[in-house]
Amino acid sequence: MLCFLRGMAFIPFLLVTWSSAAFIISYVVAVLSGHVNPFLPYISDTGTTPPESGIFGFMINFSAFLGAATMYTRYKIVEKQNRTSYFSTPVLNLVSLVLGLVGCIGMGIVANFQELAVPVVHDGGALLAFVCGVVYTLLQSIISYKSCPQWNSLSACRIRMAISAVSSAAIIPMIACASLISITKLEWNPKEKDYVYHVVSAICEWTVAFGFIFYFLTFIYDFQSVTLRISTEINGDV
Template sequence: MSDTGTTPPESGIFGFMINFSAFLGAATMYTRYKIVEKQNQTSYFSTPVFNLVSLVLGLVGCIGMGIVANFQELAVPLVHDGGALLAFVCGVVYTLLQSVISYKSCPQWNSLSTCHVRMAISAVSCAAVVPMIACASLISITKLEWNPKEKDYIYHVVSAICEWTVAFGFIFYFLTFIHDFQSVTLRISTEINDDI
């Protein structure tokens, strides 16, 4: 995936888009956190710490996305790969924890079919992240252009396919929140204290 944004001017566009996506992801995760927190106050279904741990892991994943965006694959491969590992692993764990929360809140706050869809997406992402990491760790050199006859070519292809699978898994997972978000109103309030 990072191969698409390694050289200028694509690297600037790639970095901007990934940073923007990380911001939107963090906003979505925080919104989901607040919704679950409020639902849990209405009818207790899960310990609040479980929801908080999910949020923290999700935000760490978003920080990983920022690292990926700002440290190009060829320029600083170790930092870039560390950010990618954070983004993908924390992101997958986030989806798994949110799927468990969805099942615990069923049927009052989520339909069983929504819970199944979320868990299926999480399972596919989890199944893809393992070979992605394994194959990426077997690649001996980081480069842009590959020849099918090279020894690490198959690892590169499998890793790339799994990487895209997990990335689209995150997108589809967030789309399952649409129904939840339509039924709430969020407000930002400001209070000025006179005693300052």
């Protein structure tokens, strides 16, 4: 447990544990309340109806904040490493950060605009979160390979790229099948024509979501040897 408290490792550790708890708690409450079918609801389905909507909104908002903090810290780590031993253009690191932060904004939209209340805004936020998140992991995987072996082990690079590849492969059928569903609803009957599309897109959605969680889990080791300091300067006479 102490290894998670070294340096800045607590940030990705907290992100992983908090986000996992957000998904699991919302799912359990929604199922026990009888609001969703236990078999493969969408993640958003488990945060649509009170009381789970309040839990989901609060926890996902904080996950978005933790995600932004993790991405910014990762950006500063790579920036410092790149200055020490140039291995990649700084633009790649910056683009990765910007896309990651846009994905976090998408998470905030998902948390605050419920699926059934404002579906267009909710779906737009989800699209931002998933697409930008997947591209972020791909770019970070490329950066990891470029900085290997000095700053990353080959095994860590392979794990990150594998997670990125699985997430990239899952997001395509997720979007394709979701776009073919003609109605937004919480309860599904296996005999309905869009049921197969729902099942495939839901499987892919959960795959991508937990892909993000496992990806950030790989940052914990890198963050252990990092310390961030805030410098305050006051200009003018005091």
